[in-house]
Amino acid sequence: MPWEKQFDKAEVLDRALQTFWTRGYEATSMQDLVDCTGVNRASLYATYGDKRAFFLEALRAYDDGRRKMLAEFEKRYQPCEAIRKVFLCFLADVPNQTGGRGCFMTNTALELSAHDAEIRSIVARAQEEVEAFFAAMIKKGKADGSISAHVKPSDGARGLLASLLGFLVLVRSRPNPTLLDGIVDDAIRRLK
Amino acid sequence: MPWEKQFDKAEVLDRALQTFWTRGYEATSMQDLVDCTGVNRASLYATYGDKRAFFLEALRAYDDGRRKMLAEFEKRYQPCEAIRKVFLCFLADVPNQTGGRGCFMTNTALELSAHDAEIRSIVARAQEEVEAFFAAMIKKGKADGSISAHVKPSDGARGLLASLLGFLVLVRSRPNPTLLDGIVDDAIRRLK
DNA sequence: ATTTGTCTTGAATGATCGTTCCAGACTCGC
DNA sequence: GCGAGTCTGGAACGATCATTCAAGACAAAT
Numbered sequence: 001m002p003w004e005k006q007f008d009k010a011e012v013l014d015r016a017l018q019t020f021w022t023r024g025y026e027a028t029s030m031q032d033l034v035d036c037t038g039v040n041r042a043s044l045y046a047t048y049g050d051k052r053a054f055f056l057e058a059l060r061a062y063d064d065g066r067r068k069m070l071a072e073f074e075k076r077y078q079p080c081e082a083i084r085k086v087f088l089c090f091l092a093d094v095p096n097q098t099g100g101r102g103c104f105m106t107n108t109a110l111e112l113s114a115h116d117a118e119i120r121s122i123v124a125r126a127q128e129e130v131e132a133f134f135a136a137m138i139k140k141g142k143a144d145g146s147i148s149a150h151v152k153p154s155d156g157a158r159g160l161l162a163s164l165l166g167f168l169v170l171v172r173s174r175p176n177p178t179l180l181d182g183i184v185d186d187a188i189r190r191l192k
Numbered sequence: 193m194p195w196e197k198q199f200d201k202a203e204v205l206d207r208a209l210q211t212f213w214t215r216g217y218e219a220t221s222m223q224d225l226v227d228c229t230g231v232n233r234a235s236l237y238a239t240y241g242d243k244r245a246f247f248l249e250a251l252r253a254y255d256d257g258r259r260k261m262l263a264e265f266e267k268r269y270q271p272c273e274a275i276r277k278v279f280l281c282f283l284a285d286v287p288n289q290t291g292g293r294g295c296f297m298t299n300t301a302l303e304l305s306a307h308d309a310e311i312r313s314i315v316a317r318a319q320e321e322v323e324a325f326f327a328a329m330i331k332k333g334k335a336d337g338s339i340s341a342h343v344k345p346s347d348g349a350r351g352l353l354a355s356l357l358g359f360l361v362l363v364r365s366r367p368n369p370t371l372l373d374g375i376v377d378d379a380i381r382r383l384k
Numbered sequence: 385a386t387t388t389g390t391c392t393t394g395a396a397t398g399a400t401c402g403t404t405c406c407a408g409a410c411t412c413g414c
Numbered sequence: 415g416c417g418a419g420t421c422t423g424g425a426a427c428g429a430t431c432a433t434t435c436a437a438g439a440c441a442a443a444t
Contacts, residue, residue: 005420006421024218026216026218026219029400029402030403031401031402039422040421040422040424041402041403041424042403042405042421043421045402045403045404046420046421046422047421050402101306102302106302109361109366110294110299110302110303110361110365111216111302114293114365115219120365120366123365127362127365127366155374155378158371158374158375158378159355159379162354162358162359162379163354163355163358164358165357165358165361166354166355166356166357167354168361169298169302169357169358169360170354170357172301172306173302173312173316173319174301174305174312174315174319182350183350183351186347186350186351187351197390198391198392221430221431222431223430223431223432232392232393232394233433234394234433234435235393238390238391242432243432
């Protein structure tokens with residue numbers, strides 16, 4: 001067999017993901033991807049397919065990362081802390097005055113899922129899994145007494161999801177730390 | 193003076209607005225705008241300037257409509273009803289199986305405000321005005337007893353804004369009536 | 385009726401879009 | 415050393431992008 005690839009497929013995918021995340025799908029050109037990955041055009045096409053397939057692979061990679069992150073939060077933290085971490089992990093790049101990039105999945109939800117069924121189903125599933133994570137944390141919190149017995153897991157999770165998505169809109173469009181912290185505190189206080 | 197315009201400037205602007213709203217900025221081409229308005233390319237350029245200026249004018253027109261709508265809600269409805277109406281007015285086009293278009297301002301917030309300072313400031317101001325509207329309604333509701341005395345207007349308004357923005361993400365990406373209604377009910381129940 | 389000045393029209397601009405082709409570089413099994 | 419087979423690099427493809435040009439159409443003023 002002849003000649004292995006000259007680049008790390010996963011690493012290049014991640015660099016493309018960063019660019020798609022920052023600029024969005026339509027505003028990212030193949031030239032941008034060539035530039036940010038350092039890999040030749042034809043090699044990108046040979047490896048990942050066309051632009052949409054490339055984007056989809058990046059989106060699924062992002063989604064896998066999100067899934068692993070939630071699993072780790074679930075292991076590592078108490079229920080309320082785990083919920084809080086979900087919000088806070090999007091604040092990491094906010095201080096860089098330019099504002100945060102928000103959540104790649106949520107950005108994609110607004111840009112593409114209205115016109116692309118495949119993306120819509122990926123987005124919907126991701127949202128459902130986050131909602132299920134919240135519900136599981138609420139259940140656990142009720143069991144150990146850290147969350148009020150009056151909160152119904154499904155209702156609480158739905159409310160948290162809405163607050164999280166709104167929070168993510170604000171992270172990208174109006175990254176004011178006071179505002180964002182307030183939203184997180186409010187969302188969690190509702191559970192107590 | 194010679195020859196007035198052959199088309200209604202506001203009406204054509206509204207048609208362009210509908211297209212920008214549905215597809216977003218990057219995914220809308222000047223050809224799309226020519227098609228949906230029925231007005232010749234060069235006439236569009238002569239009247240509105242380039243694509244970005246055209247978009248900005250559409251966005252400001254949308255924002256004006258939003259402002260008038262809030263003012264009318266404030267006049268017409270009791271505080272809680274007025275708040276509920278803000279959510280419900282985005283559900284009008286959800287039943288058309290294709291899913292709703294969400295809020296033009298919020299869609300734009302995610303697509304463009306991270307990279308365009310002028311848009312960012314328009315978006316931020318619109319969000320602040322909505323937040324202020326919520327705060328005013330809460331204050332009024334506390335005065336007439338329909339909203340709990342424990343709710344601080346600024347905190348309640350911030351929470352409502354987050355829920356509204358999350359709601360709007362879902363309207364466009366996962367337009368499930370049960371889910372959406374639940375979010376609205378929860379958001380308002382929090383005030384009581 | 386002719387001039388004046390704006391609006392409309394359809395074609396054309398160069399740039400950039402996503403995508404593909406092809407010749408050369410390279411590693412393996414023989 | 416020698417094909418076999420995959421990957422790379424750069425140029426090229428037609429399509430579409432936003433934008434502009436030049437000429438004709440029209441209404442008011444003279």
